[in-house]
Amino acid sequence: MAALAVLLAGTAVVAQALTGSGDNATEQHPGAAAPTSGQTSAQATSPVGEPEDARTGVSAVSPLTDTSRTASASASPSPSVSRSRSASQARTASPLAGAVIVLDPGHNGGNSRHPEIINRQVRVVNGSKACDTTGTETDDGDPEHEFTWDLAVRLRTVLRERGATVVLTRGSNTGAGPCITERAAIGNRAGADLAISLHADGAGSSDRGFHLIAPGSVGSNSSIVTPSKHLAIAVRNAFEKGTGMPRSTYTGSGKALTVRTDLGGLNLSTVPKVFLECGNMRNATDAGLLGSPSWRDRAARAIADGMATHLAATG
């Protein structure tokens, strides 16, 4: 814990200085097209729970004895979570083994057709925001929601292979929503060890790079501010190392890290959570990387590596 405190103390000044830096990365992207129709047939998608990992036979004992995770789980009792962790601790030493991880692929494929769902105002502790947004797209018309869905599926595969239990906040890329309030609630109800919202940004055409967004305190989420910042730094370092995507040139002051209090998904979370803006879809070079299946696989592995580093350090 002492090492963690020192690490975080070193980043807190930078992060605080960046609060409210006015970057483009939000749950609503500046390049997003406005919904245009009024159809009412869609249902907000339900979260997809992952069954326990059924693998057996590995005898190594996990060193994880994380009191913070125990506290998190007990705040939202979940028998399946408890079973998963104790079973995994008996079979592998991976920091991800038995961890409950919530992946939140930003936006949804049906959002643009259902403004009546996604434009509804929802409370986000310190204000109101739209239920969800359409997201951005590349200049070639490749939408953000498709990217975030595909990356989440790839990441789910990697995390499962490493023994984690994974919950997605939406079960396909064809529905509308769920609202940002529900996306946060899914992580809270799961008693997740960590949650991550996956996005790609829609900034200026000459802007490049990725960045992490960690929560600032809005009161109710104060307990997650420190561990979320630690998670953000771990994922940032792994993502930078593993993907070749540069740190953002347009936000985060070269640190690829901002702290914000205007994102409902972070304000409403009671489990450690960050947003990852994987790159700028409006920059041709970034878009080339974001659209590459092999790059997406590298990104998935890098994100998992960052999560493992975080869990090992905080466990």
Ligand SMILES: [Zn+2]
């Ligand atoms: Zn987005």
